[in-house]
Amino acid sequence: MIVNSERALALYCPACQGIQDHVFSIFEISKYPRHLQCSCGFVQGHIRRLEKHYELDLLSVAGDRIRLLYSLREFLFLPLVAILEPQSGQEVGYLGHPYEVEEAAFLLGDEWEYSDVQIDLDEFVNPQVMHRVLEKLQELAENDRIKCGCEHPSVGVDIYADKVELVCSFCGSAVLIGGTTRKDQERIARITEIVMEPSSHAFLEERLKPLV
Ligand SMILES: [Zn+2]
Ligand SMILES: [Zn+2]
Incomplete structure (x- = not known):
């Protein structure tokens, strides 16, 4: 079985309010935190590998720090995982195959626009x-x-x-x-x-x- 080692993250950036894509190889993720920097310069958080999990350290839409753990299966193989803020359940981004993540992030961007509109x-x-x-x-x-x-x-x-x-x-x-x-x-x-x-x-x- 061939596993594509390329994964992507699309994350909402509380600093510039845009969505930043991060594409990386699973082999690049080690126990040393890999910083996730937005193109606006803001460091959104980091990913690193723990014993049996991957840790994603992020800022929520409101700017609060959140820490999420993903199993190896979720992190490495699932085509698309929605990244949810634990307290509110609000989507803050996506993890998965680069193509799926890009598609989902496009729609998510729209949702954010529209949720502003509701208010x-x-x-x-x-x-x-x-x-x-x-x-x-x-x-x-x-x-x-x-x-x-x-x-x-x-x-x-x-x-x-x-x-x-x-x-x-x-x-x-x-x-x-x-x-x-x-x-x-x-x-x-x-x-x-x-x-x-x-x-x-x-x-x-x-x-x-x-x-x-
Ligand atoms: Zn930014
Ligand atoms: Zn055009």
């Missing part, structure tokens, strides 16, 4: 419409229906009081989606896929005309 719902110009818009976008994202046509699509979501902006961080392409009127709500309800054009700035309204 700030009152700040929207029209909370009901905005809620529909965000729900729809989440559904599209989960089904891989939000894309950019550029070489390395990486679409993120910026949420404002009256609109949502989808931005591709690779090519800078952006799409604005209104979130205030009944029309906005009807428009988004009809969308089955959003394919962004590389580096062009357009309103979703214009983009959707042929579909309507």
Whole structure:
């Protein structure tokens, strides 16, 4: 049996509020703590090997230190393990095969965005419409229906009081989606896929005309 020795961790960083991937070989993990440093410079924690476990020392979303133990099976072989904060049960990251971790982290990133939104719902110009818009976008994202046509699509979501902006961080392409009127709500309800054009700035309204 061939075991792929490459493993990955995706961890929420309380300092920059981003998600940092760490890819490593299982052979690199020893009893000496391996520091997990985010690209922002912040040290998120460490991993090390104990007798029969692997120890992950981390900071929670709230910034509290947490210590988690994983069995060899979990740490070395399972394709995907959600890393949960023991007290709240909140997901703070993933461990597993690099591919699975990357996929899961992408969705997790969305969840964080949306959980912020729940708290700030009152700040929207029209909370009901905005809620529909965000729900729809989440559904599209989960089904891989939000894309950019550029070489390395990486679409993120910026949420404002009256609109949502989808931005591709690779090519800078952006799409604005209104979130205030009944029309906005009807428009988004009809969308089955959003394919962004590389580096062009357009309103979703214009983009959707042929579909309507
Ligand atoms: Zn960071
Ligand atoms: Zn792009």
